[in-house]
Each structure stands twice: as C-alpha cells, then as structure tokens.
Amino acid sequence: MSQSYQPRSSLLPYGQQWLDEADIESVIDVLRSDFLTQGPAIQAFEQKVANYVGAKYGVAFTNGTAALHGACFAAGIGAGDEVVTTPLTFLASSNCVLYQGGTPIFCDINMETYNIDPLQLERKITPSTKAIIAVDFSGQPAEMDEISRIAHKHGLVVIEDAAHSLGAEYEGRKVGTWADMTMFSFHPVKHVTTGEGGVIVTDDEGFYRKLIQFRSHGMTRDPKEMTRNDGPWYYEMQALGYNYRMTDIQAALGVSQMDKLDQFVSRRREIVEIYNKNLSNIPGLVLPYQHPKANSSWHLYVVRFLPEFSEDNRKKIFDKLRALNIGVNVHYIPVYLQPYYEELGYQKGLCPNAESYYETTITLPLFPKMTDDDAWYVISAIKALSNKSEVQSSYATTSE
Structure with a gap:
C-alpha cells in the first residue's frame, strides 16, 4: 500500500518524553x-x-x-x-x-x-x-x-x-x-x-x-x-x-x-532498524556507526550529509526538513568554538575531526512514542531531497 505524501501539520520533534x-x-x-x-x-x-x-x-x-x-x-x-x-x-x-x-x-x-x-x-x-x-x-x-x-x-x-x-x-x-x-x-x-x-x-x-x-x-x-x-x-x-x-x-x-526503561530502549532500537534499513545506500548519506563491542541505547540518530547527497549544503537540507515539520537538530557545536571558550584561549583547528563532523551533521527524530509512519515520513523526505526533487512523492507504509 502507498499513500500520498503530504507535509505534516504539526512538528515531529527530535525527542520527547512519554508519560502515562x-x-x-x-x-x-x-x-x-x-x-x-x-x-x-x-x-x-x-x-x-x-x-x-x-x-x-x-x-x-x-x-x-x-x-x-x-x-x-x-x-x-x-x-x-x-x-x-x-x-x-x-x-x-x-x-x-x-x-x-x-x-x-x-x-x-x-x-x-x-x-x-x-x-x-x-x-x-x-x-x-x-x-x-x-x-x-x-x-x-x-x-x-x-x-x-x-x-x-x-x-x-x-x-x-x-x-x-x-x-x-x-x-x-x-x-x-x-x-x-x-x-x-x-x-x-x-x-x-x-x-x-x-x-x-x-x-x-x-x-x-x-x-x-x-x-x-x-x-x-x-x-x-x-x-x-x-x-x-x-x-x-x-x-x-x-x-x-x-x-x-x-x-x-x-x-x-x-519501570518502562527497557520498553523505551527497545522501541528506540526498532525505529533505528527502520531508519537503517531504508536509508542505507543513499550516496552521500552517512548513517551512525555501531561499535561491535557496544549495544547503544540510541538517544540520538545522527546522520551526516556529504556533498554527494545533493547540491544543497547542510543548512539548506536542515531548513527544508524543518519546513516539512520534521524537528531536526544539530548535536553538537564543538565546545571550544563557543565565544566563552575562545576568550579562554581555545582556537579553531584544535580538533579537526570534531569540526569536520559538525559541518555536515543533522539529528533526525527518535523517541519511543514515534510511530512507524513518523519514521517513514522522515525517510521519504530524505530520499526525495537526495533525488534533488521537491518532496511530492509517495512512501511505503508499514501496512505493506
């Protein structure tokens, strides 16, 4: 089954509590x-x-x-x-x-x-x-x-x-x-x-x-x-x-x-699997690495947009996703680039990897109360942007 891809009327935040x-x-x-x-x-x-x-x-x-x-x-x-x-x-x-x-x-x-x-x-x-x-x-x-x-x-x-x-x-x-x-x-x-x-x-x-x-x-x-x-x-x-x-x-x-922690972590991992399966193999999109010794609890799902992804830079991609009510965020600005730290004598170039990472990263929504359709909405928007087209395509739902 497919359904029409329409921009959301409300913001899908990058994270949110779940109280009962x-x-x-x-x-x-x-x-x-x-x-x-x-x-x-x-x-x-x-x-x-x-x-x-x-x-x-x-x-x-x-x-x-x-x-x-x-x-x-x-x-x-x-x-x-x-x-x-x-x-x-x-x-x-x-x-x-x-x-x-x-x-x-x-x-x-x-x-x-x-x-x-x-x-x-x-x-x-x-x-x-x-x-x-x-x-x-x-x-x-x-x-x-x-x-x-x-x-x-x-x-x-x-x-x-x-x-x-x-x-x-x-x-x-x-x-x-x-x-x-x-x-x-x-x-x-x-x-x-x-x-x-x-x-x-x-x-x-x-x-x-x-x-x-x-x-x-x-x-x-x-x-x-x-x-x-x-x-x-x-x-x-x-x-x-x-x-x-x-x-x-x-x-x-x-x-x-x-009492609900394990349930919440399990749901986060399910959403990550949906993201991983459907966002892999997109040129220029770098998905999170999973260390073989670690089992992440997935607080954030962070991706990097390299030049091969589209002619848009990170700021334009960010703005387009926000315009679709996808509450993307950026984690984090390297601490020493903050004005207070610069006044203490820390300078740009101190940690090149962290600075390179910062220039290309966007955090996608991930929280236990997200539905599978919420995840598909994000996936479809990213796939459309990677094709350099307006986001007016269709997307597969979990009822397929």
Missing part, C-alpha cells in the same frame, strides 16, 4: 504525602537506578550538569588540574571542570564512533592531568575498556558522562559499571525523565559520601563525620557545596519511568 497514568499517579501520591523534598522517594529512585546498572550507590541531583559538577568535586579537581574530555558534547561536560577551577583539555573524536578517540587520548595526558571525562555520544558507549586501561596506567579518575546512554551496554556490561563515577541525565528528551534531574552512580564509598555532602551545601549531620556534636540539632559544613537536591516529586516520577 502511572507516572502521573506517582507524582500525585507524593503531593499527598508528608515529603515534597528530602523524603523517601529520593532514596527509592537512587536505589532503582543503581540496581538497574549494577552499581552500589546512586546520588540524585537537580540535573545532569549539577551531577557532573558533583563528580568533579568528588574527584578532587581544582585549580591547576587538567581534565581530558571530548569537544563533541553538550557544554556541561567541560563546564563542570571550569566550575572547580580546572582546565578542560579537548581530545578529538574517532570519525566512526564520534566518541573520544582512545588513540589520541594518551597524548593529551600531562603531569597535571587529574581525570578523564568520557562522553557516550548519542547513546553509543565510549571505548571504556581502553579508556579505563589508560586511566589506570596514569592514576586518573574516570567520569563517564552517560547522559545519552542509560540502558546501553559495552562488552556485555551495563553502562554505569565501567567508570569510577557515571552520570545519567533525566531531561525530558532522555530515555526516562524526571523533568530535570541527574544521578551519579559509583561503587566507591568515598566518592559517594563526598557527593552526598556536595549536593547539600557541603553539609553533614552524621555524628561519625563531624568534628564535634553540640546536640541533635547540630550540623557541620565541611566543604563548599551547593543546593543541588532533587525533589521527591521528581524522584517519584523517575521511579515510575524506570
């Missing part, structure tokens, strides 16, 4: 309870995330950026310390180093995986290097075996920015079990959501205790950790922390959403 009545009821239950914050839902959510990935501890934060900041604090990063990371990421992955007075050192990407290139990583390490922040771009885990080997050799802390990869595996192990600390994000476009939120998982009790203190003003009420104890009311601020506490409202939503 169970999620809504979980939030209502908290609103009717005694605790809106610092209550039992926080610990339940932390434990649920930690158990899912196989980690000992989980610490919830207001958002993923705050969680990364906490990880940098726990790792002891400070003035004079360098942290190696990738430029192909959201601003938070390197900003968290600046928050602690450290210096981000950008290592270029592998042009297949778009993750940090382990072959270049070791060359970026100096006596001032304190940590590595690996980023699992688009849901595909970084090469954590090699990154861990390099870090162990040089005595470095490994922080995995897994904002994109909850539910993914590397060498058969869940993301969350490779690094010293791993951050997951729960923004609405991620695999599951708490509205805003982040969690650090770790097996290290020392890191865990520092994270707990840091998210609450650097404060403790634990008598075993205090220098003195004036009474039951007493608390001590032992470090300069922040108010990065998640609310029970958010945590309750997270607990409910975690």
Whole structure:
C-alpha cells in the first residue's frame, strides 16, 4: 500500500518524553504525602537506578550538569588540574571542570564512533592531568575498556558522562559499571525523565559520601563525620557545596519511568532498524556507526550529509526538513568554538575531526512514542531531497 505524501501539520520533534497514568499517579501520591523534598522517594529512585546498572550507590541531583559538577568535586579537581574530555558534547561536560577551577583539555573524536578517540587520548595526558571525562555520544558507549586501561596506567579518575546512554551496554556490561563515577541525565528528551534531574552512580564509598555532602551545601549531620556534636540539632559544613537536591516529586516520577526503561530502549532500537534499513545506500548519506563491542541505547540518530547527497549544503537540507515539520537538530557545536571558550584561549583547528563532523551533521527524530509512519515520513523526505526533487512523492507504509 502507498499513500500520498503530504507535509505534516504539526512538528515531529527530535525527542520527547512519554508519560502515562502511572507516572502521573506517582507524582500525585507524593503531593499527598508528608515529603515534597528530602523524603523517601529520593532514596527509592537512587536505589532503582543503581540496581538497574549494577552499581552500589546512586546520588540524585537537580540535573545532569549539577551531577557532573558533583563528580568533579568528588574527584578532587581544582585549580591547576587538567581534565581530558571530548569537544563533541553538550557544554556541561567541560563546564563542570571550569566550575572547580580546572582546565578542560579537548581530545578529538574517532570519525566512526564520534566518541573520544582512545588513540589520541594518551597524548593529551600531562603531569597535571587529574581525570578523564568520557562522553557516550548519542547513546553509543565510549571505548571504556581502553579508556579505563589508560586511566589506570596514569592514576586518573574516570567520569563517564552517560547522559545519552542509560540502558546501553559495552562488552556485555551495563553502562554505569565501567567508570569510577557515571552520570545519567533525566531531561525530558532522555530515555526516562524526571523533568530535570541527574544521578551519579559509583561503587566507591568515598566518592559517594563526598557527593552526598556536595549536593547539600557541603553539609553533614552524621555524628561519625563531624568534628564535634553540640546536640541533635547540630550540623557541620565541611566543604563548599551547593543546593543541588532533587525533589521527591521528581524522584517519584523517575521511579515510575524506570519501570518502562527497557520498553523505551527497545522501541528506540526498532525505529533505528527502520531508519537503517531504508536509508542505507543513499550516496552521500552517512548513517551512525555501531561499535561491535557496544549495544547503544540510541538517544540520538545522527546522520551526516556529504556533498554527494545533493547540491544543497547542510543548512539548506536542515531548513527544508524543518519546513516539512520534521524537528531536526544539530548535536553538537564543538565546545571550544563557543565565544566563552575562545576568550579562554581555545582556537579553531584544535580538533579537526570534531569540526569536520559538525559541518555536515543533522539529528533526525527518535523517541519511543514515534510511530512507524513518523519514521517513514522522515525517510521519504530524505530520499526525495537526495533525488534533488521537491518532496511530492509517495512512501511505503508499514501496512505493506
């Protein structure tokens, strides 16, 4: 069967949350309870995330950026310390180093995986290097075996920015079990959501205790950790922390959403299979690489448009897809090209692969609530553009 290809009347976003009545009821239950914050839902959510990935501890934060900041604090990063990371990421992955007075050192990407290139990583390490922040771009885990080997050799802390990869595996192990600390994000476009939120998982009790203190003003009420104890009311601020506490409202939503994580990841993989099968073999269209050691959880579906695709440049292709109400996006502008980083002395040309990637990339819609017909709409638009024709063709539906 075929049907007429007509432009959509509403935007198909590149990502979107999926909430059901169970999620809504979980939030209502908290609103009717005694605790809106610092209550039992926080610990339940932390434990649920930690158990899912196989980690000992989980610490919830207001958002993923705050969680990364906490990880940098726990790792002891400070003035004079360098942290190696990738430029192909959201601003938070390197900003968290600046928050602690450290210096981000950008290592270029592998042009297949778009993750940090382990072959270049070791060359970026100096006596001032304190940590590595690996980023699992688009849901595909970084090469954590090699990154861990390099870090162990040089005595470095490994922080995995897994904002994109909850539910993914590397060498058969869940993301969350490779690094010293791993951050997951729960923004609405991620695999599951708490509205805003982040969690650090770790097996290290020392890191865990520092994270707990840091998210609450650097404060403790634990008598075993205090220098003195004036009474039951007493608390001590032992470090300069922040108010990065998640609310029970958010945590309750997270607990409910975690019950659907595997279902959501499975649906993302189904949509990717539709894209892969029907967008392959188009000249000039580069589809995402799938590392043989990794099982991506597919936060993003990123393609590259090379000159062979059409006479249009990336900007024109982007605009044409947006005009069809396809909510394409671009992930990401290399961090050091931002004006703030340029003022710090970072210059264009630092990471040629990341810059080349940025000039050609577009992110296509991918989220669990998408229908097969939504995916076909995107596929048909891209095929029509590749033929240098107006998008007025027909497309096959899943009822064939």
